Amino acid sequence: MSSTRTGTLDDLKSVAPISRSKLSFALGDVVFKFTALFFALVVLMLLAGIIYMLVQGSLPAFQAFGLGFITSDEWDPVKEVYGAWPSLAGTLVAALIAMLIGLPLSFGIAIFITEMAPQWLKRPVGTAVELLAAIPSIIYGMWGLFFFAPFFAAYIQPGLVATLGPLPIFGTLFQMPTLGGSSGVSVLTAGIVLSIMIVPFMASVMRDVFEIVPGALKESAYAMGATTWEVVWNVVLPFTKTGVVGGIMLGLGRAIGETMAVTFIIGNASQLGSSLLEPGTTIAAKLANEFNEADGLQMDSLIAMGLILFVITFIVLMLSKLMLMRLAATQEGKKT
Amino acid sequence: MNLYARRKLINTFNMTASVLTTLVGLAFLSWILIVLIAKGVGAINWTIFTEMTPPPGSAGGLANALIGSLMITLAAVVIGTPIGIMAGTYLAEYGKQSMFAETVRTINDILLSAPSIIIGVFVYTLMVAPMGHFSGWAGAVALAIIVIPVVLRTTENMLMLVPTQMREAAAALGAPQWMVIMSVVYKAAIAGMVTGVVLAIARITGETAPLLFTALNNQFWSTDMNGAMANLPVVIFQFAMSPYDDWRELAWAAALLITALVLGMNILARSLLRGHKQG
Numbered sequence A: 001m002s003s004t005r006t007g008t009l010d011d012l013k014s015v016a017p018i019s020r021s022k023l024s025f026a027l028g029d030v031v032f033k034f035t036a037l038f039f040a041l042v043v044l045m046l047l048a049g050i051i052y053m054l055v056q057g058s059l060p061a062f063q064a065f066g067l068g069f070i071t072s073d074e075w076d077p078v079k080e081v082y083g084a085w086p087s088l089a090g091t092l093v094a095a096l097i098a099m100l101i102g103l104p105l106s107f108g109i110a111i112f113i114t115e116m117a118p119q120w121l122k123r124p125v126g127t128a129v130e131l132l133a134a135i136p137s138i139i140y141g142m143w144g145l146f147f148f149a150p151f152f153a154a155y156i157q158p159g160l161v162a163t164l165g166p167l168p169i170f171g172t173l174f175q176m177p178t179l180g181g182s183s184g185v186s187v188l189t190a191g192i193v194l195s196i197m198i199v200p201f202m203a204s205v206m207r208d209v210f211e212i213v214p215g216a217l218k219e220s221a222y223a224m225g226a227t228t229w230e231v232v233w234n235v236v237l238p239f240t241k242t243g244v245v246g247g248i249m250l251g252l253g254r255a256i257g258e259t260m261a262v263t264f265i266i267g268n269a270s271q272l273g274s275s276l277l278e279p280g281t282t283i284a285a286k287l288a289n290e291f292n293e294a295d296g297l298q299m300d301s302l303i304a305m306g307l308i309l310f311v312i313t314f315i316v317l318m319l320s321k322l323m324l325m326r327l328a329a330t331q332e333g334k335k336t
Numbered sequence B: 001m002n003l004y005a006r007r008k009l010i011n012t013f014n015m016t017a018s019v020l021t022t023l024v025g026l027a028f029l030s031w032i033l034i035v036l037i038a039k040g041v042g043a044i045n046w047t048i049f050t051e052m053t054p055p056p057g058s059a060g061g062l063a064n065a066l067i068g069s070l071m072i073t074l075a076a077v078v079i080g081t082p083i084g085i086m087a088g089t090y091l092a093e094y095g096k097q098s099m100f101a102e103t104v105r106t107i108n109d110i111l112l113s114a115p116s117i118i119i120g121v122f123v124y125t126l127m128v129a130p131m132g133h134f135s136g137w138a139g140a141v142a143l144a145i146i147v148i149p150v151v152l153r154t155t156e157n158m159l160m161l162v163p164t165q166m167r168e169a170a171a172a173l174g175a176p177q178w179m180v181i182m183s184v185v186y187k188a189a190i191a192g193m194v195t196g197v198v199l200a201i202a203r204i205t206g207e208t209a210p211l212l213f214t215a216l217n218n219q220f221w222s223t224d225m226n227g228a229m230a231n232l233p234v235v236i237f238q239f240a241m242s243p244y245d246d247w248r249e250l251a252w253a254a255a256l257l258i259t260a261l262v263l264g265m266n267i268l269a270r271s272l273l274r275g276h277k278q279g
Helices: A001-011 A017-065 A084-116 A119-134 A137-164 A172-173 A188-213 A214-225 A228-255 A260-265 A283-293 A298-333 B003-041 B063-095 B097-113 B116-131 B138-163 B162-171 B179-203 B231-238 B245-278
Strands: none
Touching: A001 B162, A017 B063, A017 B097, A017 B116, A017 B138, A017 B179, A084 A119, A084 A228, A084 A283, A084 A298, A084 B003, A119 A188, A119 B003, A119 B245, A137 A188, A172 B003, A172 B162, A188 A214, A188 A228, A188 A260, A188 B003, A188 B231, A214 A228, A214 B063, A214 B097, A228 A298, A228 B116, A260 A283, A260 B003, A260 B231, A283 A298, A283 B116, A298 B097, A298 B231, B003 B179, B003 B245, B063 B097, B063 B179, B063 B231, B097 B138, B097 B245, B116 B138, B138 B179, B162 B179, B179 B245, B231 B245
């Protein structure tokens, strides 16, 4: 910065100080603006590049198998026949479990922080929950594989099998795995660990949108004699529902694309069992396991699965963004 | 039961559930941290910093993985930070509410939450496949793609917090816009911008998926960014999944090291931001 300053001082001594400094000023402005614009374009090109490379890389797989690639459940490197279904279904099931558990957890935490916690407790609890998001995914994987899964297999799994197993239809989801299941490695445990991982994302969005509810609105409800729960359910939630849905979508996007933790815990089976207590796989876990050893059509098929994963997360994240933007728009409308 | 009692009961039940969910969240956080400390502290000693990753069945350290991680992370930050800061500057100072700026913002949010393994696949097809070998540079580029959206987001947010009057005052003194931005706006927002970079470093320190297909791993000491490089996350992945006790022990040591670093950086970023808000 000092160099520019001495530069302008020197200019004062020169013959045509004003025009020269004006020129360099104007030039500096153009250069700076276009550098900034260029790097903003880089961000756009990144996304375009990712989509282009994924589409180009997956073309051979789609040419060989057509759209049946998505629904085929064969994965045979010897016969060179590949299908995405077991991984795709595993991804969706694990994400669904994560949502079923993670959603009430994050909702409860957000309510606790915004409506119940005394002022001095809000910050520490909020920070602690956000630290859950900071823990690297591979750490969740190690903890899940060596501690949570065995704990689950020893104490929770037998209970689930005994109580939910005998139920008609629903019970097939909770049959004891054929290999005994003593390791606890399964689609269900992966889903549970995923739910813990996405809680901080959903909880912090919910907390943020709950906090924008005008105090007067809540106080009016309290003045009418409403309980805290009634205020949350009938005032806060309707006011913020688009934002809450946006937060849920954000969590879902995370759950679908999560890789390392799932790779550790889900067991990486090539087929999806009928029971949630059986091991399975997800697209991300399949990529992590097989990508480096693959070549030819297998590599193309893996890239094609990457494309499917990217398209799903893209749609989910766009929906999330739209919901949050809609909430922001109604906010603007109410202010003016 | 009358209506009043019923309402009170529902309220008590739901509020208790809310407290319980918070306790569950905190319990999982404590469980993970306790496991890490219990398994990691015993495994950490000086040889970790001096010896190479061992072949299975013998003792060793993580020195090559530490230097590899350090170099890859540094390169990723050097590549990603300027791009993120300049693009964020464009959005806050020039683009504002224009269609183009809104599009960049949306795309950036998508990159921010895109599965990191996809970024690994992208860089593999972009760099590793054409070059024919894994490399530290490919790893750095993959991590830089994760750095950019984090830095862009925080830079833009922090620049928006700078009052317009400060820009106007500088402009009234005759400063051109680039000078206003460089010497007034950046100066006012520097704490927040640094926070963004610290958060980005924290984010990539533990990232494993993008490195699997790019930097891969290397059993030996290597500071050559053109070849496959050892790095902590991939070493953790390989060693933790292995059946060898020595390897698993090292994986726990590395896990504790990485988590301590990441949580430390997160707390540092928070305190930076808090000091900034008060000042």
